[in-house]
Amino acid sequence: MRKIFLLVLTTLVLCSLVSPAVAKKPYFFPYVNPYEATVMEVPAVYEAELPETVPTEVFRIHPFPERETPDVFWYDSGLECSLVYQEEEAPLIFIIAGTGARYNSPKMVNLQKAFYQAGYHVLSISSPTYSNFIINASQTMLPGRLDDDAVDIYRVMKDAMDEVKSKIKVTDYSLTGYSLGGIQAAYVSLLDETEKVFNFKKVLLINPPASLYNSVSRLDSLMENNIPGGIDNLNKWYQDLVESISSLYQEMGYFDLSGDFIYKAYKRHPPREDFLAALVGVSFAMSSANMMFTADVMRGGGYITPKNVEMSNSTSLERFGMVGLRTRFTDYFHEYFFPYFHDKDPTLTEPQLIDELTLKHIEKYLRSAKKIGLLHNQDDIIMAPGEVDYLHKVFGDRAQIYPTGGHCGNMNHPDVVRFIVNFFDGQEG
Amino acid sequence: MTESIRVKMLLLVTILGILLLSGCSTLPKQTADTQPPMRQYDDIVHHSTDVAAISDPLEGFNRGVYRFNYYFDKYIFLPIVSAYTFVMPDYAEDRVSNFIDNIYEFNNFTNNLLQLKFKQTGITLARFVINTTVGIVGLWDPATSMHLRRQPEDFGQTLGHYGVGNGPYLVLPILGPSNLRDTAGLAVDMVAFNTVAKELETDWMKDNNVRMIFSAVTAVDKRKRQPFRYYRTGSPFEYELVRMLYTSQRKIVIEK
Numbered sequence: 001m002r003k004i005f006l007l008v009l010t011t012l013v014l015c016s017l018v019s020p021a022v023a024k025k026p027y028f029f030p031y032v033n034p035y036e037a038t039v040m041e042v043p044a045v046y047e048a049e050l051p052e053t054v055p056t057e058v059f060r061i062h063p064f065p066e067r068e069t070p071d072v073f074w075y076d077s078g079l080e081c082s083l084v085y086q087e088e089e090a091p092l093i094f095i096i097a098g099t100g101a102r103y104n105s106p107k108m109v110n111l112q113k114a115f116y117q118a119g120y121h122v123l124s125i126s127s128p129t130y131s132n133f134i135i136n137a138s139q140t141m142l143p144g145r146l147d148d149d150a151v152d153i154y155r156v157m158k159d160a161m162d163e164v165k166s167k168i169k170v171t172d173y174s175l176t177g178y179s180l181g182g183i184q185a186a187y188v189s190l191l192d193e194t195e196k197v198f199n200f201k202k203v204l205l206i207n208p209p210a211s212l213y214n215s216v217s218r219l220d221s222l223m224e225n226n227i228p229g230g231i232d233n234l235n236k237w238y239q240d241l242v243e244s245i246s247s248l249y250q251e252m253g254y255f256d257l258s259g260d261f262i263y264k265a266y267k268r269h270p271p272r273e274d275f276l277a278a279l280v281g282v283s284f285a286m287s288s289a290n291m292m293f294t295a296d297v298m299r300g301g302g303y304i305t306p307k308n309v310e311m312s313n314s315t316s317l318e319r320f321g322m323v324g325l326r327t328r329f330t331d332y333f334h335e336y337f338f339p340y341f342h343d344k345d346p347t348l349t350e351p352q353l354i355d356e357l358t359l360k361h362i363e364k365y366l367r368s369a370k371k372i373g374l375l376h377n378q379d380d381i382i383m384a385p386g387e388v389d390y391l392h393k394v395f396g397d398r399a400q401i402y403p404t405g406g407h408c409g410n411m412n413h414p415d416v417v418r419f420i421v422n423f424f425d426g427q428e429g
Numbered sequence: 430m431t432e433s434i435r436v437k438m439l440l441l442v443t444i445l446g447i448l449l450l451s452g453c454s455t456l457p458k459q460t461a462d463t464q465p466p467m468r469q470y471d472d473i474v475h476h477s478t479d480v481a482a483i484s485d486p487l488e489g490f491n492r493g494v495y496r497f498n499y500y501f502d503k504y505i506f507l508p509i510v511s512a513y514t515f516v517m518p519d520y521a522e523d524r525v526s527n528f529i530d531n532i533y534e535f536n537n538f539t540n541n542l543l544q545l546k547f548k549q550t551g552i553t554l555a556r557f558v559i560n561t562t563v564g565i566v567g568l569w570d571p572a573t574s575m576h577l578r579r580q581p582e583d584f585g586q587t588l589g590h591y592g593v594g595n596g597p598y599l600v601l602p603i604l605g606p607s608n609l610r611d612t613a614g615l616a617v618d619m620v621a622f623n624t625v626a627k628e629l630e631t632d633w634m635k636d637n638n639v640r641m642i643f644s645a646v647t648a649v650d651k652r653k654r655q656p657f658r659y660y661r662t663g664s665p666f667e668y669e670l671v672r673m674l675y676t677s678q679r680k681i682v683i684e685k
Contacts, residue, residue, distance in 0.1 A: 075499060075660045102663050131663050232475050242677045249685040254578050290664045296466075297665075307464040309457040314492040316455035319470040321666040326473050335467060 027415050029404045030263070034379035035276035037406030040266060041259035048417035050113035057167070058082045058104075061159040063137045063152075070297055072311040079136040081160050084112045084122040089169035091201070092121040093424065094157055096188075098179030098408065100287025102126040107178060110412045111420075118421040121168050123160055127181060128152055129287065131294040141298040142340055143291065144212065144333075146357055150187035157188075158197060173198040174424050178408055179382070182208030183359060189372060190365050202424050203372045207380055207408045210387040212357040216329040218382055223281030224328075226274040231326055237278065280381065280407075289324025292332055293317070303336045359391065366394050373398045373423050375416070377405035455488045483676050484597050491600040495668055499659045501603060510653050524568040526654065529647050530579070531560045531567025535625065536618045540582035544590045549580040581682070584621075585614025589683035598672055603648075605657075606675035 030046055031037040060078030069076050082103050095111050097103060103124035104112075115122045126133045128143040135141075137156050140148055175198075177185035182205040189203045209215035224230060227237045248265055249255040292304055301307040304323045311317075334350070342348050359366060366372060374395040376388055392399045400419055402410060410416050485491065514522065534557045541550040556572040556579065563571050573579070588610050589595075596609025607615070660667060 073665065074496070100663075102661070104661075126663075131665055238677075242680055243684075246681045246684040249681060255681075255685075286664070290666065293665050302464065302466055304466050304468050306457065306459075306466050308460050308462040310460065311457045313496060314455055314489050315457050316488055316492075317666055318669050319474075321669055322474045323466075323468050323470050327468055331468075 027402060027413075029402070029410050029413060031406070031409065032404055033273060033276075034377075034381050034404070034406035034409075035273050035280065036266075036271075037377075037379070037404055037409035038381055039276045039279055039406075039409075041262045042409075042413075043259050043263045046414070047259070047412050048110075048114065048414040050110065050412075050417075051117055054084045054113055054116040056082055056084050056112070057164070059160075059163050061136075061156065061163055063155050063159055064139075067136070069135060070311065071313055072297060072315055072317070073131070073135055073294075074313040076132060076135050079132055079156065080126070081156070081163075082112075082124045083160075083164045083168070084116050084124075085164075085168050086116070086119065086121055089171055090119055090121050091172050091174060091424075092123060092168070092170045093174040093176060094123050094125060094198075096125050096153060096175075096177030096181030096184050097127040097130065098177075098181050099127055099129050099284070100290060101181075102130050102132065107408060107411055110417075111176070111178075114417050114421060115424075118425065120174075120424075121170060123157070123164070125153060125156055125160070128184065129180065129291045131290050134291065134294045134298060140340075142295050142337065144337055144357070145341065146184060146187045146212070146361075147191075149184050150191045153184060153188050154191050154195065154197070172201045174202045174204075175200045176204040176206060176420070176424075177208075178206035178411065179208065180212075182206050183212065186359060186362060186366065186372065189369065190362055193365075193369075201371065202426070203369075204375060204420065204423050205372065206375045206411065206420070207377065207382075208359065208374075208391075209382055210359050210391055211354070211384070213330075213333065213354040214384045214387065215382040216333070218384065219281060219284040220328040220330050221281075222277045222381075223285050226278035226281060228274075234282070234325070277381075284329075285325050288329050288332070289321055289327070292324050292327060292336075293320055296336075303332075359394070363394055370398070373400070375400050375402075375419065375423075377402045377407070377410065379404055380407045382407050455492065483672055484595070485672065486597050487599065491598065492668060494600040494602055495671075497602060498600070498605060502659055506603070506652055507658075510649055513649050514653060522650075522653070525646060526650055527560070527564070527570045528567045529650055530570070531557065531564070533622075534560075534579075535622060536584075537580055537582050539621060540584055540587045540618075541580055543584075543587045544582065546580075546582075549582070552577050553580050583611075583614055584617040585611035585679070586683050588614055589679065595676065595679070598676070606671055608676070608679075611679065 028046075029037060030042055031040055058080060059082075060080055062078050080103060093115050095108060095115075097105055097108050101108065103126045108124050112122045112124060128134070128138060128149045133152075133156075134143060138149075138152050143149055143152075175185050175189060176182075185203055185205055186208065189200055192198055192200055223234075227233055229236070245255070248269070251268075252261075252265065255261070296303040296305050297311065301309065304327060305311070305320055338348075338350055338353055341353060355361060372395075374391055376383075376391060376399065378388055378401055380388060388401060392401055400423075402416065404410070405413070405416070517525070534553055538550060538553045538557070541553055556570075556577050559572040559575070559577070560567045560570055563569075593610050595611075599607045599609060599612055601607050601612060604615075662670060664670060
């Protein structure tokens with residue numbers, strides 16, 4: 001029995017040695033803790049070398065030209081998108097940002113540079129949960145229903161192409177997105193199968209949630225469970241953070257936000273996991289508060305802002321922000337999001353809606369569509385136990401799963417960037 | 430001289446304009462059909478433990494200036510900055526930044542001294558001497574590579590160091606977020622700098638045109654190095670966020 005066991009073990013070891021990975025340096029990411037991986041900047045040596053600047057044009061589109069922008073969003077004047085362009089004829093890739101992120105968030109800019117370097121035009125779209133998108137480009141002004149979001153995104157893609165088509169020559173189209181943008185990319189790809197405007201050649205989902213409800217529940221609880229004393233102590237938690245930065249400054253003699261500085265500070269004082277988890281939770285809560293407020297105002301109020309009030313460009317919004325921060329995404333789901341769709345279709349139940357907002361809902365398509373690939377991390381903090389393995393099974397050999405990297409923490413790692421670019425070039429990662 | 434009076438007049442008129450535009454209330458305007466929201470502040474936020482209390486009694490005025498700064502940035506300041514960066518090679522821009530930093534070591538020096546931070550005062554003096562000589566009138570910054578880092582201090586920090594509180598939050602035209610203490614500090618630093626510059630009777634400081642060019646380039650260089658862009662946060666609560674972050678950042682640099 002023992003011999004057989006040893007034999008199996010040896011075979012396993014040998015197999016792993018002769019796998020294609022052996023030819024290259026094994027993947028190494030400096031943070032093994034998934035919260036560290038998600039939050040912390042990495043030193044420059046673990047970042048892909050990308051061009052410093054790329055030719056970019058920012059432009060605005062108005063998918064609903066009749067719509068009036070409320071005064072409280074006085075600074076808003078159309079949905080901003082960006083095009084990174086090649087002089088020559090080239091393939092174009094659309095990229096969709098993650099929850100609450102805009103077309104030029106740091107992760108988006110890194111993707112733009114990587115694809116530009118690989119010879120693509122890159123058209124970047126803010127997340128449908130981003131205020132500017134809700135105000136200008138969301139039909140229901142209530143983001144989160146994936147098939148509605150896909151229709152909104154698809155409309156934006158068409159309008160954006162109309163805007164830039166005279167400027168560039170495009171050979172074919174591809175699509176990617178990270179986090180919420182990843183799951184949305186899958187739904188957009190599905191829509192494209194019937195609409196056939198772009199006929200995407202390849203689609204890559206980067207760290208997508210498998211189930212929106214599961215992932216937002218996890219993110220909600222990060223803030224609740226990791227701020228000592230709970231949400232009522234948010235301000236104290238923040239003031240403590242300010243104090244720690246102050247003493248770090250004193251100790252190091254200087255302060256900046258570069259990856260190298262943060263890594264140095266990290267080596268001296270490894271932050272506690274609960275602190276990092278709270279940081280992820282708070283940043284998610286801030287994005288959600290922006291989204292809830294914008295959706296609520298655009299739809300006439302009643303949830304966190306009063307119904308039928310006039311808000312101007314000098315209205316103080318602090319109180320609404322405070323309420324938004326203390327409203328979990330799951331509260332929003334049960335109190336505001338579900339009731340809206342229930343009104344339209346009284347047979348719809350909460351469990352049905354929750355099941356609908358998943359990749360499982362379109363599993364058949366994902367299994368059959370060979371052009372769609374998956375990039376994920378085994379330790380992604382937004383995934384419930386078993387979800388990464390489930391996606392691995394669905395995508396089979398079209399899935400690339402890294403052991404570490406947290407939620408999107410390794411997107412700029414040289415190996416990961418190489419994998420992403422090679423995926424679209426049709427080469428082996 | 431008439432030129433500078435005209436500039437001041439223009440500034441005054443602008444500020445008055447803002448004041449007039451922003452005299453309105455910061456509360457949402459109720460109508461006959463107003464109904465309270467499902468989730469209300471008083472039910473959800475517990476005062477005893479929370480609310481980052483930043484005094485902002487002039488919020489209406491401040492929001493007006495914030496708006497003015499948004500437009501000023503968009504239509505005047507940033508276009509000038511992009512023209513500047515377009516015309517100037519990066520290499521030259523860095524020399525300008527170093528040159529300006531070196532001149533304003535004066536304020537770092539006086540304020541470190543006033544706070545009795547002798548080590549930092551010494552470093553600042555050493556930096557000035559090294560950068561002015563080896564670094565050729567401050568165009569280069571060899572001191573930093575000798576591990577003599579810049580020790581930024583201003584009179585607002587000095588006041589804070591001796592226990593002066595923030596005072597009400599203020600948004601200054603063009604200059605952006607501040608508070609009563611830091612605005613006073615800014616004025617004192619400016620007066621001190623100008624007085625000494627005049628005392629020194631350096632030829633270039635006597636020349637009004639040169640002084641104006643220097644101030645203008647300083648402003649453009651400062652904006653260029655400040656990565657903040659209005660509403661890039663995408664948050665409807667950006668005013669509140671900036672207020673909170675400015676206040677925390679000042680607390681950090683005062684306590685450091």
